[in-house]
Amino acid sequence: MSEALSTRRLVTRLLLVVVGMFGFGFALVPIYDVMCQAFGINGKTAGAYEAGLQTSDESRQVRVQFLATNAADMVWEFRAEADELVVHPGASTQMLFVAYNPTDKPMTAQAIPSVAPSKAAAFFHKTECFCFTQQVLQPGERIEMPVRFIVDRALPADVKHLTLAYTLFDITASKPPVAQAGQ
Structure with a gap:
């Protein structure tokens, strides 16, 4: 076999690998979504909600648990005002989270x-x-941050417990804050 033919096969194989890697990059998003759904991780909340169209279902209760964690490099104190609430589907509910720098x-x-x-x-x-x-x-600043939410009345009946978790990330390096006057 000639050296030119061997080089051509190698280049062809390398180009196929590059094309395959490029295609795999596009496939990662749907693969990630399927994996998250299969393992129950990184649940994203629903979009806009027409609150006026539904009333609360007083015959049903759902327990909503709140978790507040910091990313590895975040030094703030971060917590929910309560560990959990019991809500009626369709009712508008509020929880306060507190952060302290x-x-x-x-x-x-x-x-x-x-x-x-x-x-x-x-x-x-x-x-x-x-x-x-x-x-x-x-x-030294402390802030109360509200979350207002509605658990949809269409929530499957077998779901009686939800967990809303927040992870707080320090993004100061990418978005430096502006100091207040006098500081």
Whole structure:
């Protein structure tokens, strides 16, 4: 076999690998979504909700648990005002989360939500959430951040417990905060 033929086969195989890797990159998003659904992780909440169209279902109760955690490099104190609430599907409910910046510098944070079990995430509607915006806290500042939500009346009957979890990330390096006047 000639050296030119051997080189051509090698280049062809390498090009096929590159094309395959490129295609796999596009396939990662649907694969990730399927894996998250199969294992019940990274549940995303449902979109807009027409609150006026439904009334609450007083005959049914759903327990909503709240978790607040910090990413590895986040130093803020972060917690929910309560560990859980019992809600009626269709009723508008509010929970307060509290954040405190114990450092001597302004910091910016972003909260990433997750709902479990994943099959219930489509029935969990946030009408107001601190996770929609980045939070800037000055040194020693404490803030109460509301989450207003509605558990849809169409939530499957076998789901009696939901978990709303937030992970707080320090994004100060990518979005430096502006210090308040006098500091």
